[in-house]
Amino acid sequence: MRILLTNDDGIHAPGFTVLEEIARELADDIWVVAPAEEQSGAGHSLTLTQPLRLRQLGEQRFSVTGTPTDAVMMGINLVMKDNPPDLLLSGVNRGANLAEDVTYSGTVSAAMEGALAGVPSIALSQTYPREAMGDEVPFAAARHWGRRVLEPLLKYDFPARTLINVNFPARTAEAVKGIRTVGQGMRDYGRLQIIENKDPRGYPYYWFGLGPMVGTAEHSTDLEAIADGYIAVSPLHLDMTHHGSLEALGQVFG
Secondary structure, eight states, rough: OOEEEOSOOOOOOHHHHHHHHHHHHTOOOOEEEEEEOOOOTTTTEEEOOOOOOOEEEETTTTEHHHSSHHHHHHHHITTTTTSOOOOEEEEEESSSOGGGGGGOOHHHHHHHHHHHHHOOOOEEEEOSSSSSSGGGGGHHHHHHHHHHHHHHHTTOOOOEEEEEEEEOSSSSSSGEEEEEBBOOOOGGGGEEEEEEEEOOOOOOOEEEEEOOOOOOOOOOOOHHHHTTTEEEEEEEESSSOOOHHHHHHHTOOO
């Protein structure tokens, strides 16, 4: 089995090292094509207004000066064009990609691009317990449970244009309760915080931050699975049509 690895935290990120360790437990033919620098929050963007640079860092190991989507495109259509991957793994992201996070996430978007190319694709993210941890984020849960989550998925028949989103809880490996297959949750949009400060010259600048999470009452989404101490495994699909609205929308236009 040939596996393509990528991420959005950059090729030198600690979580990417964890992903490589997990992947090498599953296969011998591992290819790396990942962003040269961190691209968190890049979503499914691609670079159109400037050239990309592809740099070979080792055998079957490349960095791209672009977004996660750029990296996957370069990986599948250039680096591996003569020997395409059987599986794409993206991550392990530093921080959760739950609920509406998937619309912003470069980690999930890399898996989306793989799915568009017809490659079974899985995004993996590690939740962490508090803000401002930087490179101190612990990946023990992902490292210990990664193979146990991925091995069954190697036998899974991915429907066309779908991907799997995996999130590991912010717990020690021993404290993880197990694995739940759940749907995508939705947080309260009002949790956005805009933090203002001033630079040394007196001009204002802003950071986006997030307030406390507001989940739903039922325990059937990725948000609740993580809060309950389980690994959340969620199937996502790329058809964004709201089929339930087609008839009503058609009536608007007669």
